[in-house]
Amino acid sequence: MRNKGWMRWAVSGGLLVVLVVAFIFIKKIYPYPTTVAKMDVHPYEAPDLEEQYDVIVVGGEPEGVAAAVSAAKNGSKTLLIEHRDGLGGLFTYGALNFLDVSYDKNQKWANQGVFLEWFKLTGSRIGFDLEDAETAFMQLVQNEENLTLSLNTKMNNVVKDGNALTGIVLTDESGEQHTISAKRFIDATQDADLATAADAPFFKGGADIGLEDRKMAVTLMMHFSNVDWDKVQKAAKDGVFGGGEVTSNVAWGFSDLHYDYKPVNPQTRLRGLNVVRQDDGSIYINALQVFGINGLNESDKQKAIQIAKEETKHILAYLQKEFPGFEKAEIESFPPELYVRETRHVKTEYQLPMTDIWENKDHWDSIGFGAYPVDVQATSPGDYGYVISKPEQYAIPFRSLIPLKVDNLLIASKAAGYSSIAAGSARVVPTGMTLGEAAGAASAISIKNETTFREMSENKELIKKLQDTLKEQGANLYAFDIKFPYEGEWFYENTKPLINYGLVVGGYTNEFPVNKPISEVSFSNLLTNGINRMMPDQASQYKMQEMKKLIDEGKDVLTGQQAAQMLLVLNGVSVSEEEAWNTAIEKGYIDGTLQQRIKPDSELKGSEGYYLAGHMLKQLKNKAEAGTSNFLYQLLLCF
Structure with a gap:
């Protein structure tokens, strides 16, 4: 074997740990059924929008679906608006179909409730089928009689009364403009678009640690057909490109590709592969990184897509030659959107610090748990990223959903109230869906009790009501006390x-x-x-x-x-x-x-x-x- 130097050894060693952790996760997941539940959805029809709702959720991301479903379950007349023509956002339009899951101190799912309901609908697989995912989101929405879904609907502006958000201006599918008011709002967009329009304070990238210009790698998923899965499984066991783990529909590992594949475009790099096999036999791969892209700049994102499309052709040619099972592979399609890992972070009543994660900290106003490793992604071809820690479990407080300076609004996305480092763990979608479910329930409770979110965050009785409601909906939520590394040490x-x-x-x-x-x-x-x-x-x-x-x-x-x-x-x-x-x-x-x-x-x-x-x-x-x-x-x- 060629000597690739000490860096290959270090990175491969780190990736081996990742593989072991992922393998443990998957082995725990598979006690669930792996057949897709029967889903009953009817064709979408554009609704007749009303002038007033109790709750408006902006963003049909997984977090937005959880928020809207939860608000509707609790009796609020809810409007969910989405600018795309379907639900699922990053999962279905970015084709990110390999779940980042984690477990609590009891070795149970850290995130349950609406997330687990959706997960079971898709067949309880860590790598899910995109069509099943979108259908499952639609079923969750259509099951709620208090919930109105408006697709192909663009938010143009907001209406405020002082600091209070009171309405939004939108353009519906037919091109008609509406001004719609509501009592409460939830921002479930990837980039905190509603919060930004409402003048909520935020910071970009790693600005809170002096790294505002930090740009984590973005990814365009690769979609190939005609891949021989049996050969891929054998290649993993035979140690091809360092080997990996393979199940009936997912594969991960092959870390030597970091070095063995030489990018044609120096702005790109190929990581080890996260592969998900779809029901039609095609595969999606999360591995191609593009650097130096501003995730808030549309022209930058389109540039990244074009760069990634060209590099994908070269990657395919390489895999056809070097990777058993890919000899006859073809490019099946390209996703319409990138996977952008970091843009804005909204400033909230409590900005979850990294030490809360390190200390496995609970909060009196906890609305859910995080437990995923704190994963700081690479920012350049010479940077391989790193993991700051692997928490056992930490609580996300309700206060981290409440933006500063804007009333009637909650944030339920990766842009919620985390430090940029803490977001390395808390930004994963299962945790985000937990936030969404809490935001929906909190909206209904605050309306019924005629109190603002900020006032509610100081009211122990109402927070307990919120926590009890979430538990009744199947959320994983309880008080805990967990020791942490170096606790009590003099330094x-x-x-x-x-x-x-x-x-x-x-x-x-x-x-x-x-x-x-x-x-x-x-x-x-x-x-x-x-x-x-x-x-x-x-x-x-x-x-x-x-x-x-x-x-x-x-x-x-x-x-x-x-x-x-x-x-x-x-x-x-x-x-x-x-x-x-x-x-x-x-x-x-x-x-x-x-x-x-x-x-x-x-x-x-x-x-x-x-x-x-x-x-x-x-x-x-x-x-x-x-x-x-x-x-x-x-x-x-x-x-």
Whole structure:
């Protein structure tokens, strides 16, 4: 075998863990029936729209279907509008048909309720048939007599009374414009289109960690016919392209394709394959990544589709030659839409931080669980992404659905109130459908009790009513208390900002190298990356380049004296190496806790380096915030 270098070994090792986790998931899923339930739907007919509804849901994504169904179940006259000609959004138009599922602490489905109802209708398969998926969404909608569906309907504008959203302006299938009012609204669009139109505050990409221009890879699913599934199964067992796992209709793995396939367009890359076999024998593959695409720019997205279509032809030719089972394969079709992983994040009453996920945290106003790994996708051909942690289970609070500054509106999508890092776990569709179901039920409860969502979020009696309603609908919801890695450890509190800003990575095992020596380079990276992410506007004030000049690239360890000098230089303080330790203590850079643990000549372990870096970054963050507050105060004095 050709030597592909250490990076291949590292990435393949990480992917092996992914395969093992996925294999466990699938083995747990298959106790459910694998035959599609009988579905009874009638042809869609454009409705006669009324002027007033109780609840309007914008977006026929899976989350929107769950929201509308839940609102209608609870007695609200509900309107679901969708700009496409069918339901399912990312699943059916983006052809993303391999489910990201997870389990709670009891090894039961983390997300149940409407999601599980839909899942069973499609045959209880982790890789589902697209036609079955769309039919199942339609059946769920048509089963609710309080629910009106309007397809091919475009939202043009919103109507507000102060901060309260009171109506939307839309164009229906016939081209007629309507202004329709409602008591409550739910935004289930991929990009928070309704919230944005209503002037709810949001941030893009990784702006909350100083990475606003971060663009995760987008994907166009590949659809091939004439693939010999028996040969694919044998190839997986024989170790072709690193091998993989195969069931009756899904296959995943083949991680050597990361390296063995050389893209024609350098803006693309092929990952290992996630393959789903459809009922007609054709297959969809999630593997082709396109980089540098702005998911909010329509011309950018169309460009990505064209790039991916061309690259798909080259990929097919390669697979025909190198992958058993693909010899006679042909391109069957191209999906009309991309899989875009990240665009907007709406600012809400509670912005779920990464530490909540790390700590397996419960909330008193929990409306559902997340448990999927925190998966940060690649942003360039040389970046393979990473997993920050694998939570056991965490709660999503109702407050994370309530946007700031806009009343009568809830967010039920991947754009809900998560930090950009926490969204790496919470953005998956099963979790989103849990949010949608909660948003629908909450809308009905708030209407019946004549209270706003914000008021409701402070009312323990109404939150309990919401939780009881969700349980009655089959949701998985209960109080819990789960231990987490490094809980109670002396260094953990100072490590929390490093976790929240994505500066440390625990992977699937939730382990930091706390007992291994930390190098000067690693310590320097924690500080510089921390400053750039936590206080990007003030980053130029600090002597990061001067600090890096102190680094001895040949050293794998960091002593207390060296760390002290690096902190001083970073803050523009020049002293001799012999004076560094005491000077850093005088300035508060090294606190009493660390003084008891290390000496100037001590070699720092990861725990001590994390503690020291976190302590320094918190000081700098507080200083930056105090400076901003003082500036605003002085500005006010001028008037």
